[in-house]
Structure formats: C-alpha cells, structure tokens
Amino acid sequence: MNELQTVPTTAAPGWRQRLDGLMSGLGKAAPAAGAGLRGALPLLGLAAVVTALVLMLLWRDQAGYKPVFGHQERVPTADVLSVLDAEHIPYRLHPDSGQVLVAESQLGKARMLLAAKGVVAKLPAGLELMDRNDPLGVSQFVQDIRFRRGLEGELAQSMMALDAVESARVHLSIARSSSFVLNDGQKSSASVVVTLKPGRSLSHEQIAAAINLVAGSVANLEPSRVSLVDQQGSLLSSRVDLSEGFDGTAQGNEAQKRVQDEVRRNVHELLAPVLGEQNYRLSVTAEVNNDRVQETREQYGDAPKVTNEATREEQDRERIALGIPGSLSNRPAAALASAAASASQVGPDDTAGNGNSNVARKNASTRQYAYDRSITQVRKSRGRLERLSVAVLLNTAAAPGGAKTWSPEDVAKVERLLNDGLGMDKTRGDKLTVSSLAFPGAPAVEPWYQQRDTLVDVGGWAAGAVAALLGYLLIARPLLRMGQHALGMGPAKARADRRNADDRRTDPGQGPEITPLQPLGSSGGSPAPVGVGGPSAEAPALGHAPATGRSSPVMPLLENYELPPPGSPVDVLVDHLKVLAAKEPERVAEVVKQWVQKKNGRSE
Known part of the structure; x- marks a missing residue:
C-alpha cells in the first residue's frame, strides 16, 4: 500500500511538482491578498473605463x-x-x-x-517689386531681374486662379532684344510647375489655356516653347498640340468618343421607348481622321476666252509720186492708159469721198485670250468622320404583335428608321446591320441562404464566434481558474474555509471527517439531498486532508462533480475515476490514494 501511496507523487514530472508547489505556496500566502483583490475589482474596472474614456477624448480632441x-x-x-x-x-x-x-x-x-492683424498667407510677389525706391547707381541688370521676378509672380497668381491648381511656380527665360536681325537668335521660353489639389486634374482645355496665358504674357514667346509640369512630374504640355491652334474636341480620341456617344444617344432615343432598354444591344465603331489638311486648288476652264482685243487701220490718200527721175518715171502713153483703167474701177463712193484715186491702206488687229481660272483653299480640321459602322441586335421576345420572332418586314422597318435617323452615308462606306436573336432570360434570384455573399458573411461570423468560444474555453477559462486557485479564490476553497471555521466554532477539538467519495455536508452516512443543507448541494470538498499526518492533502477540484455515495459499485467508481482522469488528471492520484487508505482502515 505504501507503494500505491507514493506512485502518484513519483510519477509526476519534476516541473509539474515545482509548479504545484508554487501554486500551493501562493494559495497559502495570498488569501488576504485575494480578498483585497476581490474588493478592488470594481475599482479596477472603474479605472479601466475612465482610462478608455480619457483616451477616447484625447483622440477626438x-x-x-x-x-x-x-x-x-x-x-x-x-x-x-x-x-x-x-x-x-x-x-x-x-x-x-x-x-x-x-x-x-x-x-x-x-x-x-x-x-x-495683417498675418495672411504670402502670395508670390508680383509687379509690386517695381514700386521700390532704388538708390542711384542701380544697374539695368538688377532692374531686368526684378521685372522678370515680378512677371513670374503675376503669372503664378494667375495660375492659382484655376480651380484645380493649389499653387504654381513660373520660370521665365526672356531673350534679350537686339538691334540686329539674327537668323539663329535666342528665343524666349517658359516653364511652369503646378501643384494640383488632391483628386483633381487639368483637362485639355485648361492645359491649353494655361500655356496660352503664359505665352501671351511674354513678348515673342511661342506656345510651343512653354512647358507645363505637375507635382507628379508629368509633362502636361505634351498632351495638347498648339502648333496651329487648339481644338479640344479633336485631341486624342475625343472626336471618336464624341461621335460614338452621339450615335448611341440617337439609337437610344429611337428604340428605347418602343422596345425597352433591355431588348436591344448596340455596337458602334467610328473611324475618325485626326490629320490636319490644308489644300489649295487652281482650276482652268475648257475653252479660252478673249480678254483683250485691239484693231488698227491706216489709210494714205493723195500720195505724190516721188522718186528719182528716170525711165520709170517717164513712162509712155501705154502706161498712162493702164493707170486710167485702174482708176475707172474705183467705186463712186471712193471717188466722191476721196477725190483722188491714189489711196494707201494698212490694217492691224491684236487679240489676247485667257482660260477661266478658279483658286480654292481648303483647310480640313481634325476629327473628321470617315466611316461609321453600326450593329443593332434585337430581342426576339420584343417582336411586335407578340410574335415569336421578328419578321423580315419588321427588321427592314427598323433598319430604314435607323438609317435615316443616324444619317448613314453609303458613299462614305457606312454600314448598318440589324439582326434579331433570343436574349437569355433574367437569372432566377437564389434564396438568401444559397447566395454566395450571404454564405461568406454568415461563415465569417460563425468562424468568429467559434474562435471566440474556443479562445474562452481553451485559453481564457483555464487562465482564470489558475489565477483563482493561485490566489485562493476558488469557490470550493472558499466554501471549505467557511465550513472549517463553522466546525471549529462548534467542536474545536475535532474536525468533520470527509472522504473523497462523500459529498459535502454528509457525516459518513447517506449523502445530503441536493438543495438541502446549504453547502451540501454544492461541489464536493476535497480540500481538507484526513486527520492522519501521513497522507498529503487533497487539492480542491475545479468542477462541481457529483461524487457517488459511499458503498457504490465498482463500475460506478471506475466511471467516476474516468471522469476525474479526463478533467483533473493531476488529482486522480490523490483521490486513489484516499480510497486505498480508507479501504485498509487508514483513513480516520
């Protein structure tokens, strides 16, 4: 039997023995501290609440x-x-x-x-820098630098007037004017750094406006030589083209988006009131030419036309025969007869008008011809629509008259309607396609308990609840019990202390005999009924050692186990031992030791 009595103590590991000794020492040394701590618990809770409120107020403040x-x-x-x-x-x-x-x-x-009080934010200094009264001897260089700084400040203030700009800095490089004309002379340039407000950005129109603002404030400064940078280091001036003016609708893909949005809006206005928004689908593709083209045309007519005509006619009458006298001048009578015959052939008008048969005539005519010419200058801006493709898909469930599908005549009507409403141009290559297909029905709404989001939410809450429960059962509850036993605050220990005090007052010389299998409040006979006798209905008291000094004291159990009455069958005792071994394995040895001592008559 002595071997059975020493088995539980020798079988325990060394660290567990030291831990049990430490806990028992704390339990003996700190009953007063435990009572004081129990009294201070409300104060500690109040202090924790006040501390939390103070921290919350400080954080809010x-x-x-x-x-x-x-x-x-x-x-x-x-x-x-x-x-x-x-x-x-x-x-x-x-x-x-x-x-x-x-x-x-x-x-x-x-x-x-x-x-x-006059304490305000200082904006960048402007042209008020020129209002200073400078002493004599100030150089022109200082005046130029001061003027440039003032101009930079004025431009920065103008930039800050934009709604999306929080602050701005402007750097100017102004070329010096010269009396000489140089082909490769220096040109003015400018750089602007803007700090945008959080979540804001500059549109293309605002970027172009800022660049033109700077370029228009400095003489001989071209917009292409102005650089605009934001606080992120992005070159904003590269997003717009100011070489030949600015057109915000033609920058990037803005023109294409504008055309497509306009076509979608027109189709929606035509089909949505009749078919419903869910009974048709639309696809729009627009090809837009963003090239800037300038053409000059010169065209001539088919046949020339007289533009200028001049006619000249000369007549010389009564011409005297002059010349060197000779054989020709002294002709015979035959020559005179031929001259008379020629004179007789002249008409009466000529004879009457001139009065002389000796007349010399000379005619000259000059005409200038030219073709018709027309000169046409054409400047094509960006964003020109070159081709438009539109595809419309109709739902068969929306067929007119409740039909199962769209008839070719109805589809043709819709196609003609869209063709005229959208202004489709076949010469340009525009295409319009209208078809009908069966749209899938609306998916059935699943019950809330089958929806994935609901399952995820409920699963998350359930997992959190299970984790909290396991944390309480496996971590918080054992730690709380260990702390209570370490400070002597266990309920069984407190009841045992009160019972011992009552027994000592009634019979100081002899304490009650309590066995491990005997419920608290019974005197060795039958156990006290549950609910009668006050403490007897509570958990069994195993915290008192037997009267003999050879046995070690039994530590109180943490659970309110109902012990079997004395004289119970062996199988009942074995079942109770199994329960104790599962719940309190470190105390089973002490219980078995008590039973063995009682069996051999060693228990007092």
Whole structure:
C-alpha cells in the first residue's frame, strides 16, 4: 500500500511538482491578498473605463484640430503664434510639417483674427517689386531681374486662379532684344510647375489655356516653347498640340468618343421607348481622321476666252509720186492708159469721198485670250468622320404583335428608321446591320441562404464566434481558474474555509471527517439531498486532508462533480475515476490514494 501511496507523487514530472508547489505556496500566502483583490475589482474596472474614456477624448480632441493655412502657403509662423497667444486660442504644431493647428470650432475665428492683424498667407510677389525706391547707381541688370521676378509672380497668381491648381511656380527665360536681325537668335521660353489639389486634374482645355496665358504674357514667346509640369512630374504640355491652334474636341480620341456617344444617344432615343432598354444591344465603331489638311486648288476652264482685243487701220490718200527721175518715171502713153483703167474701177463712193484715186491702206488687229481660272483653299480640321459602322441586335421576345420572332418586314422597318435617323452615308462606306436573336432570360434570384455573399458573411461570423468560444474555453477559462486557485479564490476553497471555521466554532477539538467519495455536508452516512443543507448541494470538498499526518492533502477540484455515495459499485467508481482522469488528471492520484487508505482502515 505504501507503494500505491507514493506512485502518484513519483510519477509526476519534476516541473509539474515545482509548479504545484508554487501554486500551493501562493494559495497559502495570498488569501488576504485575494480578498483585497476581490474588493478592488470594481475599482479596477472603474479605472479601466475612465482610462478608455480619457483616451477616447484625447483622440477626438486630436482629430478635431485643423491647419490654419495650407501646406504650400508661406506664412510667418512666429507672427501666427504671437497672435494666437495674445488671443488665448489653443494651438498645436504638427510634428512633421510644422503647420499651426487649431481646434475646428475656432478655425474661423483664428483666421479672422490673423487677417485683422495683417498675418495672411504670402502670395508670390508680383509687379509690386517695381514700386521700390532704388538708390542711384542701380544697374539695368538688377532692374531686368526684378521685372522678370515680378512677371513670374503675376503669372503664378494667375495660375492659382484655376480651380484645380493649389499653387504654381513660373520660370521665365526672356531673350534679350537686339538691334540686329539674327537668323539663329535666342528665343524666349517658359516653364511652369503646378501643384494640383488632391483628386483633381487639368483637362485639355485648361492645359491649353494655361500655356496660352503664359505665352501671351511674354513678348515673342511661342506656345510651343512653354512647358507645363505637375507635382507628379508629368509633362502636361505634351498632351495638347498648339502648333496651329487648339481644338479640344479633336485631341486624342475625343472626336471618336464624341461621335460614338452621339450615335448611341440617337439609337437610344429611337428604340428605347418602343422596345425597352433591355431588348436591344448596340455596337458602334467610328473611324475618325485626326490629320490636319490644308489644300489649295487652281482650276482652268475648257475653252479660252478673249480678254483683250485691239484693231488698227491706216489709210494714205493723195500720195505724190516721188522718186528719182528716170525711165520709170517717164513712162509712155501705154502706161498712162493702164493707170486710167485702174482708176475707172474705183467705186463712186471712193471717188466722191476721196477725190483722188491714189489711196494707201494698212490694217492691224491684236487679240489676247485667257482660260477661266478658279483658286480654292481648303483647310480640313481634325476629327473628321470617315466611316461609321453600326450593329443593332434585337430581342426576339420584343417582336411586335407578340410574335415569336421578328419578321423580315419588321427588321427592314427598323433598319430604314435607323438609317435615316443616324444619317448613314453609303458613299462614305457606312454600314448598318440589324439582326434579331433570343436574349437569355433574367437569372432566377437564389434564396438568401444559397447566395454566395450571404454564405461568406454568415461563415465569417460563425468562424468568429467559434474562435471566440474556443479562445474562452481553451485559453481564457483555464487562465482564470489558475489565477483563482493561485490566489485562493476558488469557490470550493472558499466554501471549505467557511465550513472549517463553522466546525471549529462548534467542536474545536475535532474536525468533520470527509472522504473523497462523500459529498459535502454528509457525516459518513447517506449523502445530503441536493438543495438541502446549504453547502451540501454544492461541489464536493476535497480540500481538507484526513486527520492522519501521513497522507498529503487533497487539492480542491475545479468542477462541481457529483461524487457517488459511499458503498457504490465498482463500475460506478471506475466511471467516476474516468471522469476525474479526463478533467483533473493531476488529482486522480490523490483521490486513489484516499480510497486505498480508507479501504485498509487508514483513513480516520
């Protein structure tokens, strides 16, 4: 039997023995501390609640502070702090940016006071730099630099007037004017850096406006020599083409999107009221030419036309025969007869009008011919529509008259309607296709318990609940019990202490005899009924050692196990031992030891 008594103590590992000894020592040394801790638990809970409230208020107070000025605004911080101190307005300094923060409720008041005191954000200096009274001897170089800085400040202020721009900086490189004309002379240029507001961006029109604003403010500055950069390092000026003006609708794919959106809107207005939005599908493809073309045409007519005509006629009458006298001049009578015959052939009008048969005539005519010529100059802008393809698919369920499908006549009507409504041009190569197919029906709505989202949500909540329950059963509850036993705060221990105190008051010389199988409150006979006798209905008390000094004390059990009455069959005791071995394996040895001692008459 001695071997059976020592088996449980020798079988336990060394670390478990040390742990049990430490726990028993703590349980003996800290009953008073445990009682004090139980009394202080409400105070500890109240302190935890107050601490949480204070932290919440501090966090809310910290979140309610807003900066007086923006991060990019240049403000003398010393002047701001002096004004806030004088007005007794609480403030804080941001640890990273150094901005002055005030409570959100006093933000407007602080800004009004700072503005009244003259403490405002300093904008980039403009042309007011030229208002300074410079002493004599200031060079022209200093004046030029000051003018350039003032112009840069004015342009920066103009840039900041844009809604999406928070701050801007402008750098100008102005070419010097010269009296000489140089082919490769220097040209002016400009660079602009803008800081955009969070979540904002500049459209193509705004980029072109900013570039033209800078180019128009500097003499001989071309828009192509202006660079616009944002705070991310993106070259915004490369997104627009200002070589021949700006057309926002022709930049990039804007023209194509505009045409396609217009066609979709027209088809929607035609078909949606009749068929419904879900009974047709539409696909639009537009080919847009973004090339800028300038043409000059010169055309001539088919036949020439007289543009200028001049006619000249000369007549010389009564011409005297002159010449050198000789044989020809002294002709015979035959020559005179021939002359008379020729004179007789002249008409009466000539004879009467001229009065002389000796007349000399000379005619000259000049005409100038030219062809008809027409000169035509054509400038084609970007974004020209070259070809349009439209495909429309109709739902057979929406056929007119409740028919099962669309008839060819109905499809042809819809096609003619769209052809005229969209302005399709066959010479341009436009195509329009109208077909009918059966659309799939709307999917049946699954019950809420079959929906994937519901299953995921419920599964997540269920997993969280299971994890919380396992955490309580496997971690929190054992730790709580270990802490209670370490501090002597176990319920069985407390009841046993109260019972021992009552027994010592009634019979100081002898304590009650309690066996491991005997429920608390029974005196060795039958167990007390449940619910009668106060403590007897509670968990069994195993915390008292037998009267003999040879046996080790039995540690109280953590569970309220109902022990079998004395004299129970062996199978009942074995079942109870199995339960104890599963719940409290480290105490089974002590229970078996108590039973063996009682069996051999060693128990008092």
